[in-house]
Amino acid sequence: MTKYNGVTMEKLKTIDELNILRERLKEETFKPDTPRIRVCSGTACTASGTPKLVTAIEEETGKKGLKVEVVKTGCQGFCQKGPVLKVEPQDIFYQKVKPEHVRWLINYTVIGGMPYRQGLYRDSFLTDPVPDVADIPFYKKQVRIALRNNGLIDPLNINQYIAVGGYSALAKALSSMTPEQVLDEVDKANLRGRGGAGFPAGKKWRHTKKAQGKIKFVIANGDEGDPGAFMDRSVMEGDPHSLIEGMLLCAYAIGAEYGMIYVRHEYPLAVKNLGIAIKQAEKFGMLGKNILGSGFNFTLDIREGAGAFVCGESTALIASIEGERGFPRPRPPRLSEPGGGAWGYPSNLNNIESYACVPPIIEKGADWFRSIGTENSPGTKVFALTGKVVNTGLVEVPMGITLREIIYDIGGGIMGGKKFKAIQTGGPSGGCIPEGLIDTPVDFDTLTKVGSMMGSGGMVVMDEDNCMVDVAKYFLSFCQSESCGKCPPCRIGTYQMLQILERITSGKGEEGDIERLEKIGKDIKQTALCGLGQAAPNPVLTTIRYFREEYEEHIHDKYCRAKVCSGLGMFRIENDECILCGLCKQACAFDAVKETSRSFLIDQDYCTKCKACYLACPVGAVKVEKKQHVTRDA
Amino acid sequence: MKVEELDIDEKIGNVRDVLGETQKKRGVLIHAFQSIQKEYNYLPEDVLKSLSKKLEIPLAEVYSTASFYKHFYFKLRGKNVVCVCSGTACHVRGSDKVLEKIEESFGIKEGETTPDLSLTLETVGCVGCCGLAPVVTVNEEVVGDLNPKKVTGIIKRVQNAK
Ligand SMILES: Cc1cc2nc3c(=O)[nH]c(=O)nc-3n(C[C@H](O)[C@H](O)[C@H](O)COP(=O)(O)O)c2cc1C
Ligand code: FES
Numbered sequence: 001m002t003k004y005n006g007v008t009m010e011k012l013k014t015i016d017e018l019n020i021l022r023e024r025l026k027e028e029t030f031k032p033d034t035p036r037i038r039v040c041s042g043t044a045c046t047a048s049g050t051p052k053l054v055t056a057i058e059e060e061t062g063k064k065g066l067k068v069e070v071v072k073t074g075c076q077g078f079c080q081k082g083p084v085l086k087v088e089p090q091d092i093f094y095q096k097v098k099p100e101h102v103r104w105l106i107n108y109t110v111i112g113g114m115p116y117r118q119g120l121y122r123d124s125f126l127t128d129p130v131p132d133v134a135d136i137p138f139y140k141k142q143v144r145i146a147l148r149n150n151g152l153i154d155p156l157n158i159n160q161y162i163a164v165g166g167y168s169a170l171a172k173a174l175s176s177m178t179p180e181q182v183l184d185e186v187d188k189a190n191l192r193g194r195g196g197a198g199f200p201a202g203k204k205w206r207h208t209k210k211a212q213g214k215i216k217f218v219i220a221n222g223d224e225g226d227p228g229a230f231m232d233r234s235v236m237e238g239d240p241h242s243l244i245e246g247m248l249l250c251a252y253a254i255g256a257e258y259g260m261i262y263v264r265h266e267y268p269l270a271v272k273n274l275g276i277a278i279k280q281a282e283k284f285g286m287l288g289k290n291i292l293g294s295g296f297n298f299t300l301d302i303r304e305g306a307g308a309f310v311c312g313e314s315t316a317l318i319a320s321i322e323g324e325r326g327f328p329r330p331r332p333p334r335l336s337e338p339g340g341g342a343w344g345y346p347s348n349l350n351n352i353e354s355y356a357c358v359p360p361i362i363e364k365g366a367d368w369f370r371s372i373g374t375e376n377s378p379g380t381k382v383f384a385l386t387g388k389v390v391n392t393g394l395v396e397v398p399m400g401i402t403l404r405e406i407i408y409d410i411g412g413g414i415m416g417g418k419k420f421k422a423i424q425t426g427g428p429s430g431g432c433i434p435e436g437l438i439d440t441p442v443d444f445d446t447l448t449k450v451g452s453m454m455g456s457g458g459m460v461v462m463d464e465d466n467c468m469v470d471v472a473k474y475f476l477s478f479c480q481s482e483s484c485g486k487c488p489p490c491r492i493g494t495y496q497m498l499q500i501l502e503r504i505t506s507g508k509g510e511e512g513d514i515e516r517l518e519k520i521g522k523d524i525k526q527t528a529l530c531g532l533g534q535a536a537p538n539p540v541l542t543t544i545r546y547f548r549e550e551y552e553e554h555i556h557d558k559y560c561r562a563k564v565c566s567g568l569g570m571f572r573i574e575n576d577e578c579i580l581c582g583l584c585k586q587a588c589a590f591d592a593v594k595e596t597s598r599s600f601l602i603d604q605d606y607c608t609k610c611k612a613c614y615l616a617c618p619v620g621a622v623k624v625e626k627k628q629h630v631t632r633d634a
Numbered sequence: 635m636k637v638e639e640l641d642i643d644e645k646i647g648n649v650r651d652v653l654g655e656t657q658k659k660r661g662v663l664i665h666a667f668q669s670i671q672k673e674y675n676y677l678p679e680d681v682l683k684s685l686s687k688k689l690e691i692p693l694a695e696v697y698s699t700a701s702f703y704k705h706f707y708f709k710l711r712g713k714n715v716v717c718v719c720s721g722t723a724c725h726v727r728g729s730d731k732v733l734e735k736i737e738e739s740f741g742i743k744e745g746e747t748t749p750d751l752s753l754t755l756e757t758v759g760c761v762g763c764c765g766l767a768p769v770v771t772v773n774e775e776v777v778g779d780l781n782p783k784k785v786t787g788i789i790k791r792v793q794n795a796k
Contacts (some may be wrong), residue, residue, distance in 0.1 A: 044763045047776035079765030215652050227721035227760035258649050265668070265705050266761060268774070301647030306664055306703035309759065323663035325702035342649075343657055386723035386764040393765045424722070460722045474725055478759070484702075 011285040014293040015175045022162050029163035035068045035110045036088040038151060042075025042234060043269055045082035049098070053083050056099035060106050068110055071160075074238015076151035077394040078138055081121065086133060086151070093133040094119040123412065138391045141410055143372060145380045146194075146231075146356040147396045150238040155273050158280040161241040167286060169359035170248050174294040182253040182362060183209065189366035190378050191358070195221055195312075195351025196429070196455055196531070198377070198444035201358075204348060207336035209254040211346035216256035218247050218298075219321070219335075219342065219349045222263040222270065223305055223312035226427030227478060228458035231382035232352035234394055236263065236270035239356070240277035244300065246355030248286070249362055251298045254348055259298060262317055264305040274302055309428075309482035313530050314349050316484070318342050327486050328530035351456070353382055373399030377443035381454065387424075387461035388415045399443045403433065406442070407461055418463040422546070426455025428475045428482075429535030431542030432468060451542040453535075467564035468547040469554055472540045473501040479536035490533030493524040497540060507567035507609065509555035514544060559626040566611045569624040571602045573613075577621035584613035584622060635669035637684045659689040663699055667706050676707040712747045712754035714792045716772050721760030723767040732768050733757065735785045753792055 012018045030036070037057060041050050054070060061068045078084050081095035087109045094105065094116070101119050108116035120129035121136050130136050144150075153160035161167070173182050187202025208216060220243060224232040235243055247259050263271050278300050281287040289297045303321050310316045311326040314335050320326040321342050333340030341347025357379060361369045370378045377399040383406065386392045390412035397406060403423055407413070414420050422432040425442075431452035433440060440446055444454050462471065480494040497520050500513050521537030528534045544551060553559050560568045573584065573593075584600060585593040592606035593613055602613070602622075614622045643650050645662045653661065666689070670681055677700055686693040700706045718724075718733045737743055740753055747754040763769045766778025770788060777788055 043761075043776060044765050044778065047763060047766065047769075047778055079763065082765070225759065227725075228723050228764055229760070230764060258652065260649070266758065299648035301649060304665075304668060305705075306668070307705035308703050320664065321661070322657070323660040323699070325699050343653060345652070384764055386767065387726050392723070392767075427722070458722065460726060462726065466726060471726075474722070 011283065012292055013285065015171045018162075018167060018171050018292060022165075022168065025159050025163035029160055032089060035066070036071060037068060037085055037110075038071045038073050038076075038088070039085040040074075040076040040083055040151065041072040042079065042082075042238060044075065044079035045084060048082040048096075050083045052099050053085075053097055053102065056102040057106070060102050061110075064106065064111075066106070066110060068106075071152075071154050072156075073152060074150040074155050075234040075394060077142075077147070077234075077396075078391070079394070080392045090115075090131075091133055092131045093121060093136060095121050137412060138393070138395070138410055141401065141405060142396050143380050143398045144396050145360055145369075145372070146235060146242075146353045146382055147239070147394070148360065149242060150234055153239070155238050155240055156276050158241060158277070158284060161239070165363070166241055166359075167245055169362040170245055170252075170286065171292070173249055173252055173362055174292055174296065177362075179209075179253045179255060182249060185362055185366050186253065186358060189361045189369040190376075191354065191361060191369070192377060192444055193351055194353035194357070194381065194457070196426075196453070198454055201350055201354055204336060204350070205250060205254050207334070208256075208341075208346050208348040211336055212338050213346055215258070215345045216251075216254060217342045217345055217347035218251045218254070218256045218259040219317070219347050220247055220259070220261045220352055220355055221312060221314075221317060221349055222261055222267070222352045223309075223317065224264055224267075224352075224456060225309035225312045225482075226429075226456050226458050228386055228460055229384045229427060229456045231384055231394055231457050233267050233270050234382075235352050235356050236261075236267065237273050240270075240274045241281065242356045242359055243274075243352055244277060244281055244287070246358035247300065248291070248298055249358050250348060250350070250355065252296055256348065257297050257299070258345075259300040260303055260321060260342065261300065262303045262305060262311075262321060264311075265307060271302060271304060278302070308484070309478075310484045310530070310532050313532060315340075316530070317349065318347070325484075327484055328532070330529060353457075374441070374443050376445055381442070381457055383457045383459045385411050385459050385461070387459075388418065388463040388466070389413065389461045390415055397442070400441045402439050402441055404438045406459065407438070411461065414461065414463050418465065420461070421464050421466060422462045422468065422471075424452075424460040424462065424471065424475075424539070425458065426453040426538070427458045428478045429453060429531065429538055430455045430458070431538045432462070432471065432546060433542075434546040436546075451538070451545055453538070465562050465564070467505075467560050467562035468543045468550045469501065469505055469560070470562070470564045472543040473498065473505055475539035476501060476536065479532060483532065483536075487527075487529035487533060489524045489527040490529065490536060493520055493528075494533070494536050496520055497524075497537065501540070504551065504554045505560070505565040505567075507554075507558045507565070509551075509558075511555070513555055514548065514551050517541075518544060553626075557626050560624075563611075563614065563624045567609045569609060570604070570627045571607055571609060571613065572623045572625060573600050573602060574621045574623055575599050577619055579619055579621070581618065583616040583618065587612040587616035635666075635673055637666075637670075637681060637688055640666055640669075640685075640688065642689075656690075660691065663689060663691065663696070664703070667700055667703075671706060675711050676709060679708075710747070710751065712751050714752060714773055715754045715756060716770060716788070716792060717756045717758045717761075718744070719759075719761050719763070719767070719769040719771070720757045721764060721767075723764035724760075724769055727767040729768040732770060732780050732785055736770075736789065739786075739789050 115131040122129040191201045192198040311320045316326040316328040335341045382396045686696045769778045
């Protein structure tokens, strides 16, 4: 018998014992009248200073002899304003809290029950601060299913998970539902895979269930290789038990005994928290043999990746789990079929977020789930909103919300009052959606229709200072370097496309380059072996589709309107704005900046368009302009 | 980790019940690389040789597998590892400038180590702190919201650490 946070921790032998424990924990944990501070301990907030903050809080409350419960929660989503914290019972949200604020914060709020104005969130300096969490635009439109416990509980404390209703879906399934019923419920909820393609989870589960063989695997894909996405991480770090419970329910439904979580190695905290959570669940009897006396067995292991994006692809992931190079292979056999999964055993692979959505579905029913989101894409999706928006972070929104609502209502609009240009969704496999389509509802099918995809949920907002050709080049070079090299269309094709893009962005684009890109892109899409290659041309093809004039400008006018690409445009110094500091002359390696007694000017014969002067100028007097075509009428 | 101490059954976990000996040995390979790298900071040749003997996997196969994954190194790395995030959000917010600045200050390019082994400079796809872009990790610590001024701070910190 071990003592754990004041609660005796014993193996729970029956479902009743779990229910009794929950009732007790519900009363003991998070009592409504105790003062409580929920401090975000997500990776981003920890980087911005949570540990020092916690020490300061503990010192301050110790000094004053106050009883304040400090809950170190997972990522609360608003990472950019980190470290963030919530004070209860007043429910006041504080952002960018520094240790020196702690004294005031405690005096005002914990003792006085009033907000401490300096730490509150405000939209801008001109507006009034917003104390109440529910009123903050960033949180207002969010609906939390997968992230339901992030920001609420301490991920390392299973008791808190149980107290807020955790493992009650498992109890319900084991006590009153057959595996078939669990499967039917997920099927009916039309839960679609959150890892990319949006394949219905119920269908996949059924496939695996039907497959021949006694031994089956449930595997969670926590590779999350898309640059710019971090929702799976926040679940693994911030609420590991909900992933475990989701996997348990899947295993129960399809009759699997073994489970595996594949985590990318860049997420050490996720590995640590999952490891602790698994140990706790084993101790409580939620994992192992004869779970809660039901006769159902399930164990979990963690596998760490080793830095290969392609290992997120299902067949490559299996190869990596088996200790091989992470090469994808042609399907069939699918993972769900004999000979296809881990060590040939039928395996069900889902994304982390997909599993995290399962417990609420079982607990509240498929109809409840379907009441959120759209007909064909029920539920919510977590997005990592980043790029040039005012508020960046993790947001969970109901499907069907428009891009405009995400960018302007939740994201607070474009940084620095610049003009919105495009939003990139779906990571390197997705595409760019232009301003004209900003009222597009966000769901699996609509995003595919406009040429992008849901992907794992990265959303990068771009403004007029981002060059679309450069962005396409960035994503393509990511896929090109991550290509495993097994199939030629992906290995050679992406390289060829990249060469053309390099040429275009350095001012050497040729007539016919756009058509060449389109041709190669389509060929790769049709012939590549796995999803990496098949999707790699997407960013290029969508930017050509929606921003063709930018490509043409690069090629014909040798001009980059966002002034990102070097080697393009005509450089000129605006005398009216020039402050004669001479930094441009210093910066130029080619002696192209000439000095007269009252001005600086650029000698076009020497200028290599390297942009050094443009970047050096402190007042923005160096202008990059489109070359004027001299047309002579005959 | 000493290769001799590698406990295959323990490392492979619960699935040991359903796997054959060869499957188990192959299955712990990547795990073993990780533990070796944790100890030595890279994968030394002689250690890989004894690993190949212990797991009965040809050395060429061992190298072939290890070299597939970006995370494994075959050369000694610096005491400090500075990793510039080049994920989407960081790229859009100017991570290449940050990288350039660091490259300049230490006179090494991305992927290289200073001759005195004090520092290795790398880039990474995404560390998942996009809210703080552009981001750099110094050893395990994430430093976000960078600008050229703060980069200099990081450089100093690393120099002091050595
Ligand atoms: C190149 C490539 C990378 C992928 N990376 C991931 C990933 O990081 N995380 C993920 O959940 N799925 C990833 N997928 C999708 C998986 O192959 C698979 O479809 C998914 O994990 C299934 O889970 P779901 O049905 O719950 O979405 C990737 C696919 C490809 C082709
Ligand atoms: S890490 Fe604190 S809000 Fe994301």
